[in-house]
Amino acid sequence: xxxxxxxxxxxxxxxxxxxxxxxxxxxxxxxxxxxxxxxxxxxxxxxxxxxxxxxxxxxxxxxxxxxxxxxxxxxxxxxxxxxxxxxxxxxxxxxxxxxxxxxxxxxxxxxxxxxxxxxxxxxxxxxxxxxxxxxxxxxxxxxxxxxxxxxxxxxxxxxxxxxx
Numbered sequence: 001x002x003x004x005x006x007x008x009x010x011x012x013x014x015x016x017x018x019x020x021x022x023x024x025x026x027x028x029x030x031x032x033x034x035x036x037x038x039x040x041x042x043x044x045x046x047x048x049x050x051x052x053x054x055x056x057x058x059x060x061x062x063x064x065x066x067x068x069x070x071x072x073x074x075x076x077x078x079x080x081x082x083x084x085x086x087x088x089x090x091x092x093x094x095x096x097x098x099x100x101x102x103x104x105x106x107x108x109x110x111x112x113x114x115x116x117x118x119x120x121x122x123x124x125x126x127x128x129x130x131x132x133x134x135x136x137x138x139x140x141x142x143x144x145x146x147x148x149x150x151x152x153x154x155x156x157x158x159x160x161x162x163x164x
Contacts, residue, residue, distance in 0.1 A: 013049050013085075016134035020125050023087045026054060027127045040088045042072055044081030045120070052079050067104060069111040076117050083120040084112060090126050095133040097124075097140055103149075105135060110150040 013019060023041060040058040045051055055075050058067050076084050086108060088101070105122045112119040121136040135141045 020132035043085040044076045045083040047082040083118050087123045106144045106147045107150045
């Protein structure tokens with residue numbers, strides 16, 4: 001599901017707090033039952049950090065674990081996005097980064113490097129409170145950017161030999 005943005009809504013994104021505030025508003029548009037299920041969105045930004053789109057990628061916890069890179073990057077490539085945010089909600093007060101969230105982020109960073117779109121941040125919001133977690137703000141984006149967990153073995157061998 002693609003959320004339509006008006007020209008005035010295509011605002012300049014200056015911080016992770018901007019994304020958290022906007023995505024909390026998007027979540028609050030849902031009915032009370034749907035709000036309790038996990039949503040996974042992507043937010044595409046232009047080179048000038050203006051919001052191009054918001055897209056719902058997955059709905060419900062089991063589907064998040066099955067998200068593929070094409071699901072995340074398809075619209076970003078079509079809309080010529082330069083930067084990408086991944087955002088999902090939590091229904092609990094625990095805002096800590098979980099292993100499956102880190103693995104998804106790690107993989108999407110590596111795919112972004114290949115397709116030329118920077119995964120700028122992964123944000124977790126809570127619809128009941130103003131709490132949010134920004135992977136960039138706490139240093140997780142930098143940490144995951146150094147990971148080679150999703151780099152194909154042949155590319156890793158070439159990188160370590162110095163041919164790439």
